[in-house]
Amino acid sequence: MSWNSLDDIELAGKTVLVRADINVPMEGGKVTDATRIERLTPTIRDILAAGGKPVLLSHFGRPKGKVVPEMSLRTLVPALEEAFDTPVVFCADTTGPAAQTAVDVLPDGSVLLLENTRFLAGEEKNDADLAAAMAALGDVYCNDAFSCAHRAHASTEAVARHLPSCAGRLMEAELKALDAALGSPDRPVVAVVGGAKVSTKLELLGNLVEKVDHLVIGGGMANTFLAAKGLDVGASLAEHDMTGIANQIMQKADAAGCAILLPSDVVVAREFRAGAPHDIVPAEACPADAMILDAGPESVARIEETLGTAKTLIWNGPLGAFEIEPFDAATNAAALVAARLTRAGKLTSVAGGGDTVAALNKAGAADDFTYISSAGGAFLEWMEGKTLPGVAALQG
CATH class of the missing domain: 3.40.50.1260 (Phosphoglycerate kinase, N-terminal domain)
Structure with a gap:
């Protein structure tokens, strides 16, 4: 497998679009299992340490291309701030002028969270125009959502064609583990x-x-x-x-x-x-x-x-x-x-x-295994020998 990691791309002064999977379980407006957020933390910290500006893209629930207020990512801001130990700014848009302004004024050392990608009808259709609009917000694309890599969506596949792309730390660890298990x-x-x-x-x-x-x-x-x-x-x-x-x-x-x-x-x-x-x-x-x-x-x-x-x-x-x-x-x-x-x-x-x-x-026994994947469907499709669009896009 050939793909770039965060170490292979200059991040200083760059806006890094990070495709994350923070589709976490919630109850009463609070996160009940923050595992996915915690696994994202090394990527965010490394981007910030390199002088980059992390901008998060993620889905949440299944709104099917419509705005569903209870599926807004806004409610995740406290959990993200706790995990990242840094301010997280929320933008109610995913693309367009408001999102661009939010990127432009983001203070150094902070993280920007854009609204649920699946509020947009073009996300699950892997719409080229939507991907281009997402890409316009950043300088680098980083995919750290292996759990979504079996989906060819605008934020997981098409956007990678527009920007220098790399795997985040979780994606990197997953790909190395899978290669060690069945690749070589x-x-x-x-x-x-x-x-x-x-x-x-x-x-x-x-x-x-x-x-x-x-x-x-x-x-x-x-x-x-x-x-x-x-x-x-x-x-x-x-x-x-x-x-x-x-x-x-x-x-x-x-x-x-x-x-x-x-x-x-x-x-x-x-x-x-x-x-x-x-x-x-x-x-x-x-x-x-x-x-x-x-x-x-x-x-x-x-x-x-x-x-x-x-x-x-x-x-x-x-x-x-x-x-x-x-x-x-x-x-x-x-x-x-x-x-x-x-x-x-x-x-x-x-x-x-x-x-x-x-x-x-x-x-x-879990703590002693070399690697435990939390990816679900993507892990199974990889075991089936299928090409994962989100991974293939990083290799292109």
Whole structure:
């Protein structure tokens, strides 16, 4: 991958348009999770330290090209000022004379926040005129919103064609982590993919079997693969209409030299609730009236052995019903092994996706992973091997 970072562009005296993702959860007019704002802070501080003038572009909610007062970015000013430790000036416009005046009079050391980009109908249409109007406000474009990189919008893609462009610190860290995981990884590479349905991760699985050496499949989708192998999965969540596709994926993996690890023993229960009576049985011996809710200890041991031989790990999705005990055991155990190996310098571990982050946090393993992506859809599309417009624009 070839793209500029903040270190590659002269920022002194320049207005830097920063595409951020500060679409944070709020309740009662206050931010309830400032993680995205906190992750933006290094970029803002570095621009200010270099003598640049940061001007923030971001969306908030889904106003669909119309002004929706409760989706104004104005309410985020206190949280931004607290995170950046510097004044933040709000402008009720995103482009045009008022926005230009706000840029011109912005005091040194301050940050300008422009109004919600999605208030403008041309944003999600990647409108060329809107992008040009945005670009007219700045000298440099900095994209620090990897979480929006899979969208070709005016503020994420088209604007980059008008100005010298670079990746912000969060985007830079994300791209380096992803390149280390699948672009040019140290081998062997192991991927852990879990979740409920094969149908939602077809492209992901099809791409991974040609990129990794071992593919661990868990969660509800593992049941579909077990059914494809002719095993009775009882009352388990499974997509029986997808067994043909599952067989195709296994054949593709075999041809590519990728070893697929499916559960060899499973944890079964007759009801889905915390502390439900449960048994550990061989994968081929699931009772007809029981559900598979987790991988068993023998399966976990095989996963741990595989991780012990790996140099690189990419993880998306839990191995079982991690939300409730005791069906979180396999996810917790495997995650803690990955964390220990990473801490010891033996493994580069990259993880992402909503349930993944929650599961690794619950296991107490997240802090030791090399990189945890908060990008959601962009992370998944990257795993699927798709070109991300927001990243491609920086390379152009």
